[in-house]
Amino acid sequence: MLRLLQRLWFLLALLAVLTVGIFWPEQFADSAEKLPRDWIIGSVLLAMALPLPLARIRATLQRPAPALLALAINSVVVPLLAWLVAGLLVDDLAIGLVIAAVVPCTLASAAVWTRRAGGNEATSLLVTLLTNLSCFLVTPAWLEWLLDRDQSSLQFGEMVGKLLLLVLLPIVVAQLARAIPAVGRWTSARQSVLSTYAQLGILTLVFVASVHCGLKLSELQDEMAGMMAQLMLMLLLVAAVHTSAWLLGYWSAGRLGMPREEQIAVAFAGSQKTLTVGLVVALQFGGLTVLPMLAYHVLQLLIDTVLADRLRAK
Numbered sequence: 001m002l003r004l005l006q007r008l009w010f011l012l013a014l015l016a017v018l019t020v021g022i023f024w025p026e027q028f029a030d031s032a033e034k035l036p037r038d039w040i041i042g043s044v045l046l047a048m049a050l051p052l053p054l055a056r057i058r059a060t061l062q063r064p065a066p067a068l069l070a071l072a073i074n075s076v077v078v079p080l081l082a083w084l085v086a087g088l089l090v091d092d093l094a095i096g097l098v099i100a101a102v103v104p105c106t107l108a109s110a111a112v113w114t115r116r117a118g119g120n121e122a123t124s125l126l127v128t129l130l131t132n133l134s135c136f137l138v139t140p141a142w143l144e145w146l147l148d149r150d151q152s153s154l155q156f157g158e159m160v161g162k163l164l165l166l167v168l169l170p171i172v173v174a175q176l177a178r179a180i181p182a183v184g185r186w187t188s189a190r191q192s193v194l195s196t197y198a199q200l201g202i203l204t205l206v207f208v209a210s211v212h213c214g215l216k217l218s219e220l221q222d223e224m225a226g227m228m229a230q231l232m233l234m235l236l237l238v239a240a241v242h243t244s245a246w247l248l249g250y251w252s253a254g255r256l257g258m259p260r261e262e263q264i265a266v267a268f269a270g271s272q273k274t275l276t277v278g279l280v281v282a283l284q285f286g287g288l289t290v291l292p293m294l295a296y297h298v299l300q301l302l303i304d305t306v307l308a309d310r311l312r313a314k
Contacts, residue, residue: 021210032211044201047194048107049174050187060122066262067126073270093234096292102142104131106274117308119264127269136163205279209290216287238295245271
């Protein structure tokens with residue numbers, strides 16, 4: 001039982017934070033507003049980037065085809081899939097689904113799930129690095145193109161600057177610091193501490209996001225029946241987009257003659273999205289736009305756990 005709780009504590013805490021924020025938003029609105037969101041985001045990404053063993057990707061750079069395929073799926077196919085189905089949702093949820101689709105691959109779990117399934121972890125690491133380093137341009141460009149002008153609350157240049165400061169800078173600083181031998185040894189010895197801090201920081205950001213959602217939902221009491229149908233549809237669409245991208249990655253890598261471990265890496269790295277960067281963007285739009293990103297994160301954890309265990313069993 002204790003081992004099960006250790007594995008599931010973050011998911012349980014995530015659900016608890018969501019419940020508190022959504023059902024009692026008025027009580028926590030002031031506290032959520034006072035939290036230093038930008039500092040939390042920057043420090044979380046720093047903690048997530050410090051343990052990244054980028055030295056492992058050197059061999060992958062000599063054979064980059066799997067990483068480039070996963071990059072194309074993550075950065076092009078997933079945004080287009082989400083955009084095609086987003087019109088089935090009301091404005092906030094549609095915008096949120098597009099936001100979830102255009103953010104980079106997750107720093108936290110793509111390599112972990114790839115390794116768990118028996119895939120090439122180095123390929124996932126390379127995709128993670130490329131998508132996160134380029135997101136300051138890729139994410140705003142997609143939002144500028146896919147969203148109507150009156151839907152976008154941020155100017156292109158403003159979003160580029162924000163992502164440069166909150167995403168790119170911490171990753172670059174972390175890797176420069178890791179190159180110092182003493183820092184590299186320190187981070188290698190404290191990976192679990194850094195991971196726990198990053199998870200606690202993400203839970204704090206989810207708390208802020210859930211309070212925003214709770215306040216918005218409290219304004220929609222008269223439309224709650226229709227909104228519940230929309231939320232269920234949103235969950236189905238999020239699961240469909242993620243699973244379709246995963247299957248496309250696995251199938252296309254196989255059709256191109258890539259070995260099984262690369263098929264697995266392409267599937268996971270091509271379909272996973274990062275909650276941290278998604279919250280950075282979605283919180284700027286407010287309302288219910290954070291819900292699809294939260295749903296994408298939870299569902300990718302559940303779906304990919306099943307898929308990884310099935311692949312490992314084979």
